C-alpha cells in the first residue's frame with residue numbers, strides 16, 4: 177500500500193510579512209524579497225540598494241565570523257536624520273514659519289563611539305548637533321563635534337569641571353548651551369565664566385504642568401525631578417537682570433518623557449512651553465531657541481495607536497503640529513519665531529542595529545502517538561483523558577478544555593503520591609497535548625471561540641533555543657522592558 181501524498185498549499189512571502197508584522201514595524205527599511213529573505217533598504221526608499229540579510233550572514237561565516245552578531249547599518253542613521261530635517265523643513269516652508277530647525281542627538285541614548293561619530297558625520301550637512309548629559313558625554317561631544325553651526329546642549333548635573341569644559345568649548349567656537357536644571361547651577365556658571373572670560377549661552381529647563389502618558393510619564397508634570405518651576409524661573413531672570421547678564425539667556429528647554437505615543441500630549445507640552453518662551457522674550461531675554469527634548473516615538477508594534485509600544489502620528493504630523501503650535505502661540509504677540517530644537521534619540525537609532533543569532537535547537541510541542549493500548553493502572557486517569565480526546569467537538573470545546581487541565585493536574589498529584597509511574601505520567605501529558613492540538617484544530621473551524629481557547633496557541637508553542645545573551649548583545653538599551661520585534665531572516669516563502 178502506498179502512502180497518499182498530502183496536498184500542501186504553498187506558503188507565501190506575504191503571509192510571512194503579515195505573520196511577523198514586518199511591514200508594520202520595519203518602517204521603510206525592512207522587507208522580504210522573492211526568495212523569502214529579509215532585505216534591508218538602508219536609504220528607506222524603493223530606489224537605492226537592497227541588501228539581503230542571509231547573504232550578509234553568509235559573507236560573515238565565510239570570513240570565519242560566528243553568530244551572534246550585532247549588525248549596525250549606519251546608513252539608516254543617516255536616513256533617519258535626513259528624514260527628520262527634511263520633514264521639519266517642509267513643515268516650516270508650508271506653514272510660513274520664520275525660524276529654522278536644528279536637531280541634536282542625546283548621547284545617553286546610544287553611547288557607542290561609532291554611533292555618535294556616524295550621527296555627527298551624516299548630520300554635518302544638516303548641522304545636527306549633540307546633547308550631553310554628563311561630563312564624560314561632554315568630553316566625547318567636544319572631541320567629535322567640529323561643526324560650529326551645530327548645537328551642543330549641556331543638560332544634567334553640572335559641577336565646576338563640567339562647566340569649564342563647556343566654557344572652553346564656547347571659546348573654541350562651538351554653539352554650547354548650558355541648560356540650567358537646578359537653581360544653584362547659575363551662580364557656578366556665572367562665576368566660572370567670569371574667571372575664564374567667556375559669555376556663556378544659558379538655557380532654562382522648565383517643569384511643565386503638561387504630562388505625557390506612558391513609561392516615562394514621571395519625566396514631565398509638576399512632580400518631575402528635573403527642571404525649574406515658574407517661581408524659580410522668575411528668580412533666575414531677576415538674578416540675570418541684576419547681574420546685567422540677561423543677554424546670556426538664549427534657550428528654553430523641556431522634556432516630557434520618551435516614547436510619547438499620543439500626539440495630543442506633544443501638542444499640549446509645546447503650547448505650554450511656547451507661552452513661557454513668549455513671556456521670557458517679553459522680560460527682555462534675547463532667547464532664540466526652543467528645545468523640545470526627546471519623545472518622538474517608535475512604532476515598535478506597528479499598530480499606529482497610542483499604545484505604549486506605538487505612536488498615533490507620522491513624522492509629518494509630529495513636525496507640522498510642533499511648527500504650527502509654536503507659530504500660533506507666538507503670532508498673537510508678534511514674538512519672533514525661534515529655532516526649534518529636538519533631541520530625538522530612540523527614533524534616530526531604533527532601526528539601525530540588528531542582533532543576528534542562530535537557532536541551536538527546537539523543543540517541539542508535538543507529542544508521541546497515542547498508544548494502541550493504554551497500560552493497566554489502578555485508576556482510570558488515562559481512560560478519562562482518552563475519552564476527553566475522543567469527545568472534542570465544536571459544541572463541547574470549553575468542557576473538554578476544562579477537563580483536560582483537570583486531568584493533567586490530577587496526573588501530577590497522583591505521580592507525587594506514588595500512584596502512577598513516570599511512564600504513565602508521560603503518557604498522560606502526551607494525551608493532554610493531543611487534546612490541546614485537537615481543540616486548537618476544532619477552534620480554527622469554529623465561528624465563536626471562547627476567549628480562553630483563543631490563546632491556546634501560546635500553550636502549543638515550540639521552544640527555539642537561540643545562541644545569544646540579552647545582557648551582552650542588547651542592540652538598543654532603551655529596549656529593556658519593551659516590545660521588540662523578532663523574526664526569522666530566511667525561508668520566509
Ligand SMILES: Cc1ncc(COP(=O)(O)O)c(C=O)c1O
Nearest residue numbers: 282434435470471519520521522
Ligand atoms: C533630556 C533628554 N533628551 C532627550 C532624550 C531622548 O528621548 P527619546 O529617546 O525619546 O527621543 C532623553 C531621554 O530620556 C532625555 O532625558
